[in-house]
Amino acid sequence: MMFRHCTAIVVSLLLGGCTTFSLNAIIPRATGDLGVVIERASGSVQLVDTSDQRAFASVSGLGDLSHASVVFSRDERFAYVFGRDGGLTKLDLLTSAIDRRVIQSGNSIGGAISQDGRRVAVSNYTPGGVRVFDSDTLDLVADIPATQLSAIDEKTGKPKQARVVGLVDAPGNRFVFSLFDSNEIWIADFSDRSTDQPVITRFEDIGRQPYDALITPDGRYYIAGLFGEDGMALLDLWHPEQGVRRILPDYGRGQQKLPVYKMPHLEGWAIAGNRAFIPAVGRHSVLVMNIDSWEQVAEIPVQGQPVFVMARPDGRQVWVNFAFPKNNSVQVIDTESLAINQTLSPGKAVLHMEFTPRGEQVWVSVRDDGKIHIYDTDTLQLDKVLSAESPSGIFFTARAHRIGL
Amino acid sequence: MMFRHCTAIVVSLLLGGCTTFSLNAIIPRATGDLGVVIERASGSVQLVDTSDQRAFASVSGLGDLSHASVVFSRDERFAYVFGRDGGLTKLDLLTSAIDRRVIQSGNSIGGAISQDGRRVAVSNYTPGGVRVFDSDTLDLVADIPATQLSAIDEKTGKPKQARVVGLVDAPGNRFVFSLFDSNEIWIADFSDRSTDQPVITRFEDIGRQPYDALITPDGRYYIAGLFGEDGMALLDLWHPEQGVRRILPDYGRGQQKLPVYKMPHLEGWAIAGNRAFIPAVGRHSVLVMNIDSWEQVAEIPVQGQPVFVMARPDGRQVWVNFAFPKNNSVQVIDTESLAINQTLSPGKAVLHMEFTPRGEQVWVSVRDDGKIHIYDTDTLQLDKVLSAESPSGIFFTARAHRIGL
Numbered sequence: 001m002m003f004r005h006c007t008a009i010v011v012s013l014l015l016g017g018c019t020t021f022s023l024n025a026i027i028p029r030a031t032g033d034l035g036v037v038i039e040r041a042s043g044s045v046q047l048v049d050t051s052d053q054r055a056f057a058s059v060s061g062l063g064d065l066s067h068a069s070v071v072f073s074r075d076e077r078f079a080y081v082f083g084r085d086g087g088l089t090k091l092d093l094l095t096s097a098i099d100r101r102v103i104q105s106g107n108s109i110g111g112a113i114s115q116d117g118r119r120v121a122v123s124n125y126t127p128g129g130v131r132v133f134d135s136d137t138l139d140l141v142a143d144i145p146a147t148q149l150s151a152i153d154e155k156t157g158k159p160k161q162a163r164v165v166g167l168v169d170a171p172g173n174r175f176v177f178s179l180f181d182s183n184e185i186w187i188a189d190f191s192d193r194s195t196d197q198p199v200i201t202r203f204e205d206i207g208r209q210p211y212d213a214l215i216t217p218d219g220r221y222y223i224a225g226l227f228g229e230d231g232m233a234l235l236d237l238w239h240p241e242q243g244v245r246r247i248l249p250d251y252g253r254g255q256q257k258l259p260v261y262k263m264p265h266l267e268g269w270a271i272a273g274n275r276a277f278i279p280a281v282g283r284h285s286v287l288v289m290n291i292d293s294w295e296q297v298a299e300i301p302v303q304g305q306p307v308f309v310m311a312r313p314d315g316r317q318v319w320v321n322f323a324f325p326k327n328n329s330v331q332v333i334d335t336e337s338l339a340i341n342q343t344l345s346p347g348k349a350v351l352h353m354e355f356t357p358r359g360e361q362v363w364v365s366v367r368d369d370g371k372i373h374i375y376d377t378d379t380l381q382l383d384k385v386l387s388a389e390s391p392s393g394i395f396f397t398a399r400a401h402r403i404g405l
Numbered sequence: 406m407m408f409r410h411c412t413a414i415v416v417s418l419l420l421g422g423c424t425t426f427s428l429n430a431i432i433p434r435a436t437g438d439l440g441v442v443i444e445r446a447s448g449s450v451q452l453v454d455t456s457d458q459r460a461f462a463s464v465s466g467l468g469d470l471s472h473a474s475v476v477f478s479r480d481e482r483f484a485y486v487f488g489r490d491g492g493l494t495k496l497d498l499l500t501s502a503i504d505r506r507v508i509q510s511g512n513s514i515g516g517a518i519s520q521d522g523r524r525v526a527v528s529n530y531t532p533g534g535v536r537v538f539d540s541d542t543l544d545l546v547a548d549i550p551a552t553q554l555s556a557i558d559e560k561t562g563k564p565k566q567a568r569v570v571g572l573v574d575a576p577g578n579r580f581v582f583s584l585f586d587s588n589e590i591w592i593a594d595f596s597d598r599s600t601d602q603p604v605i606t607r608f609e610d611i612g613r614q615p616y617d618a619l620i621t622p623d624g625r626y627y628i629a630g631l632f633g634e635d636g637m638a639l640l641d642l643w644h645p646e647q648g649v650r651r652i653l654p655d656y657g658r659g660q661q662k663l664p665v666y667k668m669p670h671l672e673g674w675a676i677a678g679n680r681a682f683i684p685a686v687g688r689h690s691v692l693v694m695n696i697d698s699w700e701q702v703a704e705i706p707v708q709g710q711p712v713f714v715m716a717r718p719d720g721r722q723v724w725v726n727f728a729f730p731k732n733n734s735v736q737v738i739d740t741e742s743l744a745i746n747q748t749l750s751p752g753k754a755v756l757h758m759e760f761t762p763r764g765e766q767v768w769v770s771v772r773d774d775g776k777i778h779i780y781d782t783d784t785l786q787l788d789k790v791l792s793a794e795s796p797s798g799i800f801f802t803a804r805a806h807r808i809g810l
Contacts, residue, residue, distance in 0.1 A: 028499045030436040032481030032805055033522075051479060051522065074762070075456060076437030076481065094433045115765045117438075117456065171719045171764060172783050191783055218678070219719045238721065238741065273623070274679050274697070292679070314576045314624045314808060316643065336643065357479070357806035359576060360520045378577050378596055398806040400437050401762035403719060 031076045031093045035354065035396035037365065037372065038081075039389040040065045045081065046388055047096055050356050050363075050396060053374055053384050057096035063087040063103075068393060069110045072400035073135060074117030079395070080135070082111040088122055090138055093397070100138045104131050112169040114190060115403070121167060121175045121188075127153065128161025130177060130188065132198075141196040147182040166213025166224055166266070168404045170237050178210035178224045178233075185210070185224060185235055185244055206233040206244040214266040215404035216291070225266050225281075226252060234294065247294040253282050264307050272315030272335045279306035279320070286320060286333065300338050302331050308352065312377055313359035317341065321350045321364075330364060332380060342380050346373045351391070357398035365391035436481045436498045440759065440801035442770065442777065443486075444794040445470045450486065451793055452501055455761050455768075455801060458779055458789050462501035468492040468508075473798060474515045477805035478540060479522030484800070485540070487516040493527055495543055498802070505543045509536050517574040519595060520808070526572060526580045526593075532558065533566025535582060535593065537603075546601040552587040571618025571629055571671070573809045575642050583615035583629045583638075590615070590629060590640055590649055611638040611649040617671040620809035621696070630671050630686075631657065639699065652699040658687050669712050677720030677740045684711035684725070691725060691738065705743050707736050713757065717782055718764035722746065726755045726769075735769060737785060747785050751778045756796070762803035770796035 037046040037055070044060035062068075064085035071080050078099060079091040086105035089098055106126035113120050113135060119142075121132045132142035146161040153160045162179035170176050173190040175198075185206050188198040208228025215222050215237075224233040230252030235244045264279035271277075271291065278287045280299070286309055288298035304326025310319050318333040327349050332341040348368035355362045361383065364373045372386040372394070399405040442451040442460070449465035467473075469490035476485050483504060484496040491510035494503055511531035518525050518540060524547075526537045537547035551566040558565045567584035575581050578595040580603075590611050593603040613633025620627050620642075629638040635657030640649045669684035676682075676696065683692045685704070691714055693703035709731025715724050723738040732754050737746040753773035760767045766788065769778045777791040777799070804810040 028433060030478075030480040030482030030499065032437055032477075032802065033479050072437075073435075074438050075435040077435030094435065115763045171721070173765070220721075316576070316625075358520045358808055360578070397437065401803040401806055403763055 029094070031397055033397075034076070034093050035363075035394060036070050036079045036081070036091070036093075037363075037388055037391050038065050038068045038070070038393040038395075040068065040367075040392045041390035043083075044389065045079075045091065046391075047093060048363075048372075048386070048394075050361070053361075053386070055386060055388070059091060059096060059098060061098060062089050062091075062101075065392070067109065070393065070395035070399075071111060071113040071120070071405070072395075072397050073113070074400055076397040076400045078135075079397075080111065080113065080120050082108055082122055084108065086122075086124065086126075088120070088133065088138065090135075102133070102138050104133070104140075109163075109165055110167055112167050112175055112404075113400075114169055114175070115171055115173050117400075119173075119190060121169075123164035123167035123177050125163045127156070128163050128179075128181075130164055130167065130175065132175075132188075132190075132196075142188075142190075142198060144186075144188055144198065144200065146179050147184060149181055165211055168213065168215040168222065169219075170215060170222070171219040171403060174237070176213075176215065176222045176235070176237070178206075178213050180209055180211060180227075183208055183210070183228075185213075185222065185233065187237070187240060201240060203235065203240075203244045206235075207231060207246065212266040214269045217271055217403060219403040221291075223247075223266070223269075225264075248287075248289065248296060250296075251278070251281065251287070264305075264309070270309050270311030270318045272311045272318065275335070277309050277311065277318045277333070277335070279309045281305075286318070288338065298338055300333060300340075302333075302340070303329065303343065310353055310355070311335070312362070313355055313357065317377060319353050319362060321353060327351075344375070344380070347371060352393045354394035354396055357396065363394050365394055367391060434499070436802055438802075439481070439498050440768075440799060441475050441484045441486070441496070441498075442768075442793055442796050443470050443473045443475070443798040443800075445473065445772075445797045446795035448488075449794065450484075450496065451796075452498060453768075453777075453791070453799075455766070458766075458791070460791060460793070464496060464501060464503060466503060467494050467496075467506075470797070472514065475798065475800035475804075476516060476518040476525070476810070477800075477802050478518070479805055481802040481805045483540075484802075485516065485518065485525050487513055487527055489513065491527075491529065491531070493525070493538065493543065495540075507538070507543050509538070509545070514568075514570055515572055517572050517580055517809075518805075519574055519580070520576055520578050522805075524578075524595060526574075528569035528572035528582050530568045532561070533568050533584075533586075535569055535572065535580065537580075537593075537595075537601075547593075547595075547603060549591075549593055549603065549605065551584050552589060554586055570616055573618065573620040573627065575620060575627070576624040576808060579642070581618075581620065581627045581640070581642070583611075583618050585614055585616060585632075588613055588615070588633075590618075590627065590638065592642070592645060606645060608640065608645075608649045611640075612636060612651065619671040619674045622676055622808060624808040626696075628652075628671070628674075630669075653692075653694065653701060655701075656683070656686065656692070669710075669714075675714050675716030675723045677716045677723065680740070682714050682716065682723045682738070682740070684714045691723070693743065703743055705738060705745075707738075707745070708734065708748065715758055715760070716740070717767070718760055718762065722782060724758050724767060726758060732756075749780070749785065752776060757798045759799035759801055762801065768799050770799055772796060 047057040105124040111122040128146040130144040148159040162181040167177040207226040210224035211227040213224040304322030347366040452462040510529040516527040533551040535549040553564040567586035572582040592606040615629035616632040618629040709727035752771040
């Protein structure tokens with residue numbers, strides 16, 4: 001029986017069956033339990049398997065991966081890695097190889113994949129603006145220049161463009177992003193399938209220097225943090241006609257202008273039930289906000305300046321990591337009692353956390369120890385430790401199926 | 406280059422590389438955009454691809470598939486199909502073939518896969534109880550008999566067991582289910598990894614004849630519908646020590662005992678924001694419930710007796726299908742205004758609906774027309790029609806990453 005299969009395969013190969021796959025691909029496997037770990041110092045990534053809890057491949061040659069982020073194709077086969085150097089790399093998780101790679105700008109800060117999976121958008125610092133690529137070929141399909149500034153770019157002799165941050169996907173094949181230098185939020189609507197040109201809606205004077213943003217898990221609310229003043233900018237994507245409004249007037253560095261060691265990541269906002277858990281800026285606390293009223297309802301003291309505040313998928317726990325000097329530890333908050341369940345000390349420079357899709361484990365990157373710690377989220381016990389080269393971001397393929405990730 | 410690959414592959418095959426895969430598997434692909442369509446009349450399934458919007462394989466020999474349901478392995482490679490005849494079939498989406506199949510009981514009503522993906526549980530009508538299988542091998546790992554009844558089973562001469570319904574997975578590697586004949590809800594806790602024997606917690610007198618149940622998307626609340634009386638039974642899985650309480654005292658067939666053409670599916674409850682949209686029993690309406698207070702806040706008139714009431718993943722729309730004689734149509738409710746957006750008429754006997762993971766499309770099975778209609782959920786236009794043999798349930802692999810699906 002096996003011999004018959006072998007014969008058939010050999011015949012098929014000799015007849016030219018090789019054209020559709022490469023050697024590495026020959027062992028069939030699915031990708032729903034895979035992920036990518038960024039190794040920032042070496043410009044490489046590890047490919048990991050959350051079922052076996054191991055790394056199964058390493059891929060190098062991805063350029064500058066500081067602050068790199070990743071989105072996934074809708075079939076969960078390909079990872080799109082956004083590098084700080086403007087590199088956009090399409091990584092094949094089945095062959096453990098780079099499928100395509102383009103240097104699409106001089107300096108990029110992140111990206112997103114459209115709801116239908118057809119387009120990958122990248123937000124750029126230099127030259128500013130958003131570039132949109134075909135997710136199969138990485139061919140450029142739309143170029144969205146940002147607002148021109150009065151300053152002139154030395155290289156091009158043309159006016160500089162506003163830097164783009166906080167780019168996310170939204171339902172209706174839309175991308176939403178913020179313009180740091182021109183205080184704007186834009187919606188680029190790609191829902192008209194007859195054209196690659198989006199309809200752009202601009203919101204001006206949304207607040208000074210939006211530096212990052214998030215979209216709620218249902219894709220309804222886009223919220224930008226402001227670097228230039230306190231408060232946040234909220235856009236209800238169900239009602240763009242109502243414009244952008246300000247919420248949480250005290251959110252930010254405040255009157256005291258406390259030293260902020262690291263601006264918190266807004267993508268790390270945790271939404272559990274009708275409450276959001278938010279890293280305070282510069283203060284040692286996690287704020288709790290009611291997302292119906294958009295008002296703060298509680299403040300939870302934690303041991304340092306929070307960076308990522310992430311909810312376990314069932315919303316029962318929130319995990320928090322911290323800026324220096326508390327960046328060796330993680331605290332786990334019970335979302336019901338708002339008490340600290342436990343303080344864990346994974347090691348030097350805890351940079352990121354990623355939950356398995358249904359939340360039974362969480363993977364924690366410990367950069368300066370070169371380790372990934374895997375915890376059981378039920379017992380809070382350490383299940384396993386893996387090695388990695390200065391690991392930072394961890395991204396699992398289940399993000400492919402989520403709005404705004 | 407290609408030739409070199411071929412040579413290597415051929416050598417690898419001749420050296421015995423055939424032992425790990427079969428012929429069908431040789432074209433590598435990922436499975437995050439795949440799904441299974443039940444063809445109930447023929448005991449077969451179609452395997453479909455939501456990126457290309459096509460069926461790519463048909464697999465037969467799955468037995469009686471009336472009321473069949475499906476869950477997926479955590480890598481999204483395997484579909485576990487629960488047949489009405491007690492058959493549990495493990496289907497390989499990469500090889501388009503049956504990997505394993507067991508007849509595990511005489512009459513089964515559904516199943517679930519544990520949070521960690523290691524166990525598949527099946528709830529049984531005959532002989533009653535729950536059987537739990539290793540998800541790799543389909544070896545029986547735990548047998549949970551249900552409460553014994555006073556009636557004697559003619560075949561075995563032993564007391565009959567209560568029929569089990571409404572089986573779901575919950576966080577903490579738990580399964581939760583209801584016992585129709587003994588008015589109970591049980592939790593089977595498999596969180597102790599040192600044993601295959603679960604810890605069972607029983608809740609008695611929860612209400613007469615629980616006939617189906619659901620778990621909220623966050624895995625917190627388990628809610629059973631009652632056939633023998635009005636109202637529903639609610640268990641807060643964060644606080645099992647508080648026991649089961651009754652909610653929605655008027656939910657059910659009511660005083661008038663209206664003719665009910667088809668009991669609605671509770672798995673089809675839609676949760677959007679803090680509201681649940683629920684099919685009324687026997688009445689032409691969808692009920693809206695606040696899930697903080699568990700009280701009804703609105704009633705939406707619809708054109709027939711609702712069967713499935715399903716929320717688009719972003720919660721902006723709820724789609725409803727109906728019992729005979731309105732089973733040729735679907736209504737779309739705007740969850741904000743509670744108005745009917747549109748009434749669609751796909752055709753004869755609309756049985757099920759499944760949204761793509763991020764909600765840009767919905768697949769609708771139209772049994773008596775032998776069709777699957779694919780709609781754009783933004784424009785509500787029909788995008789494509791596929792053929793199928795009396796299609797009923799549609800299940801996409803993204804369910805692997807969700808709690809309670």
